[in-house]
Amino acid sequence: MSVAAISAGAIPLKPSPRERSQQRAIRRFRWSILGPLIALLAFVLMPVLFLQLYFSFHQWTVYLGSWWEAEYVGLDLFQEVLTDPRFGWAVVRSLLFATGSTIGCFLIGFALAYLMHKPFRGQAVYYIIFILPMLTVPVVIAYTAEMLLYQSGPLNDLISRISGYEFKPMWLTNPHIALPTIMLLEIWNWTPFSFIILLAGLSAIPKEPIEAAEILGASKWRVFWEVQLPLLRPVIFLALVLRFLEAMAEFPKTWALLQGGPGTATETLPVYIFLTTWQYFEISKGAVMSYIVMLLMIAIVLFAIRLLRREKRTLDALYGSAAAAPEAPA
């Protein structure tokens, strides 16, 4: 790209008619692809965002007739939401849930990937078993969790038998444990994600620097910290950032299993927005919360994208991708 741009700028040749017709053809091709994409976004996404903006400034509940007759209330709803302690707690819970489960997935996934990155007997079988939790439907996990976690259920029974102690936490009904419980479910569900990404990263690390360090007498520990880990950085970022974003959006398990309960113990942002909109029918308040969450998420995502862009360059260089030289064909 840069080479093409420089050469085109440095030597201002008059394009021949043939080149010009080719450029026209490329432009036509470009817009025949982008046109439908833009139309799609304009047709589906724009009206939705517009409606959301409208409801953020107009007080409407389903009990009031038509939505276009809703009363204009300015920033009142924003004030209501921002001073709602329940909303604040939902933000805190979501961040806790996402951070905790991201770290959990990462640590376990990393340990497994590190133990598996060199070939050994049975590797393929372990790999298959390890990715299974990711290949289940989230709602299924919620219901299976209920079958496993009730107080005199199989999980407590197994732990009691193995440890020899009476082990009877109320995983789902104790408000102090419920949030950690869904975090554990999230970790169980998505550790495979961190695992496969880190494993792919570990297997892609070139052998030479590791061997060189070993020849120079570095211990396994030092090789890990000073050679492997820095080379893994892009993959680590990827595993953390993508997982965190997905965890912020987690809804099906939390909702299907606990609906935010007991009390409000597992009321994360998606759950609280869902409750407000579909159970309390406060459409406008829900819209305002959505709006605030959307802005919050856009900020987080923009930051995440900055990180991802940087790491993607490193990765592309690592894989020697053809994408590294995407100039237009001559």
Add this chain to the structure above:
Amino acid sequence: MITKSRRRRISASVRYVVLTTWAVVAFFPIYWMIATSFKPDTQWFAWPPVYFPHPPTLSNYLNVWFGAEQYAATQYAISSQKPLISLLNSTVIATASTLLAVLFGSVIAYGVSRYRILSETRMFQLLMLRMIPPIVIVAPLSLYYSALGLLDSMTGLILIYFLTTLPYAVWMTKSFIDEVPREIEQAAEILGATRWRTVFEIVLPLIRSGLVATFLFILILTWSEYLLALIVTKTQVTTLPIELSKYQGTTEGRVYGRQAALAVGITIPLMIVGLVIRRHLARGFSFGMVRR
């Protein structure tokens, strides 16, 4: 003094212990779901818990999936044929939206890979379609859909799944197209093929296996999607995850065996698909940024 071979043996056995422990943790819930689906109703939440169904029974499956009345004689009676209809809906919706996403996505990906029709910045902005949690748009979406008459229709779900999986399709297929040397296309263009013919007759066939992987990967996402389906579908069109959630909180109380039979039926196709493309999962989930 510990010899080197002895140390290696110890570290190998530590590895097997750790890996096997996690394998048990990872597999036990899946085992429990499968086991419960074969249990007669007295063993669903018996104390002490029943680890092996005895005798195993097919009644849960026959009742849930085929509405077999003779097995519904207990207090846990559920007799409808809805799951089969949901299965059909899920299949149609997931397949159609995924096909659309892969088809359109791969054409965009080709344009980006060869003609940079989207800048790197735009490509990353496209990811936002996926990264912003869907919960923030579901309420206005449902109002908009109801105005368009798309609520409770397959078209509505197909459309929104198409849109939300498009970033995966574009990024994943682009990572495959980037690996194709462009000399072949250039030859085709010199021979006078139009760009569209080049895309459909040369480039896409060359990345066939990549397209299949992308298709199956996105199928996993659409098959298990819950929130959008919960909002968009009402009574006419339900997908399997929604159907499953209807089996909870009904007056019959806990119907674990039935739920498990339904859950197994939803999960098995997903696992088969996932295991088929297991070597491509990292690429899929990382938007093609990580490859093996």
